[in-house]
Amino acid sequence: MKALVFSKIGEVKIADVADPRIENEKDAVVKITATSICGTDLHMVRGTMAGMRPGTVLGHEAVGIVESVGDEVKNFKIGDRVVVCSTIACGECEFCQAEDYSCCDNANPKGPEAGTAFFGGPELTGPFNGLQAERARIPYADFVLVAVPATVSDEDALLTSDIFPTGYMAAEMGDIKPGDTVAVFGCGPVGQMAIASAKLMGASKVFAIDTIADRLAQASQQGALTINYSQIDPVKTLKSLTNGFGPDCCIDAVGVDAQAAHSGPAKPGMLENIANTIDQKMMAPHSVGSGDQWRQGDAPSQVLMWCVEAVRKSGVVSIVGVYPPQAKFFPIGLAMSKALTMRAANCSHFKYVPKLLKMVEEGKFRPSEILSKVERFGDAVECYKHFDKREPGWIKVELLPGQKAAAAK
């Protein structure tokens, strides 16, 4: 079958790979009917999430149809339409019982301390082949697949595979109560879902920080007040818009590939530049090259710093932007002296996906509103390049397999 594989840092390609098969009685094989590209995939191709095994199929967001099931799969049968949760969990260990699925003790073959198991990730996450393929093997199918209600579209289900639950979890970890003020750093797909979720939870004001015009415009369309960090200082602006206090909650929806301000008052000085360079080298010692393609973040801990500086005293910083295990810089002194609460996690998808699909079914929210491109799977490599460069219009890309025509939105 055809699949999108990681070949080396700075290179993905479509390749012929072996068809997946049932390897364990709890497995299912799913024929993928739609998949999408995520900011997490970009960290891996840029090399800021290291340790990818060449030949690994990328991708962890998909909807599809169950094609075969192992004897121990109880909840699914051939022909069921399903959304695939990005993270893999056994459903039975102590952590899964507590709905901390991203902490599952059994799913990761590298052991209980190795971290979250997910599709299409680096060596330490399994590794498991991903979902940007014609078919995928789904381990622990009963706790990784969720049935899609008949009235929910493939597009809405696809965005509930990862980014909607992640944005929702970010808002939930932020302890947002009606009337709260919330700042969301990063207006990529995850940031957009965090903005929507903060509003669903009753935030009175949501501030959205980025520097890419169409992403800020999308945030503004959702009712957020936007801050372009290359034009104005985000920390000072957030303070001045919240009576000098700072927002009740700051959400990091950027992660390790954060870029410093390259113009305006927030542009780093010489000493900060040196610190950023050290920080960057610790994260990704092997640069991919020059130019705009696969450009690594030049200030990996910039957003963490802004979140801690901007949030009100005794407020909450909620981190869903991804950082690799070697990330070591966090402004702990300031956080401590401001009495902050900090939460950070990979999404426990299976906890959220059923609930969020129900919200979609009831018409409370349509995550597919942020889908900006629908393209052929055969063009996936080009799509990766456009999304990586954050080109106008490339906020979220759905890839359709086979000959299905691209119905650009």
Ligand SMILES: NC(=O)c1ccc[n+]([C@@H]2O[C@H](COP(=O)([O-])OP(=O)(O)OC[C@H]3O[C@@H](n4cnc5c(N)ncnc54)[C@H](O)[C@@H]3O)[C@@H](O)[C@H]2O)c1
């Ligand atoms: N925790 C989880 O389970 C989980 C799940 C999905 C994605 N993620 C992570 O969430 C993050 C966002 O994903 P995405 O798909 O939206 O990625 P993306 O790359 O499309 O979006 C990141 C956005 O951050 C902006 N940005 C860069 N530097 C910034 C700064 N200093 N201040 C404010 N904004 C800045 C970029 O311009 C971009 O719009 C990634 O780190 C991804 O790995 C985490």
Ligand SMILES: [Zn+2]
């Ligand atoms: Zn994702």
Ligand SMILES: [Zn+2]
């Ligand atoms: Zn488990």
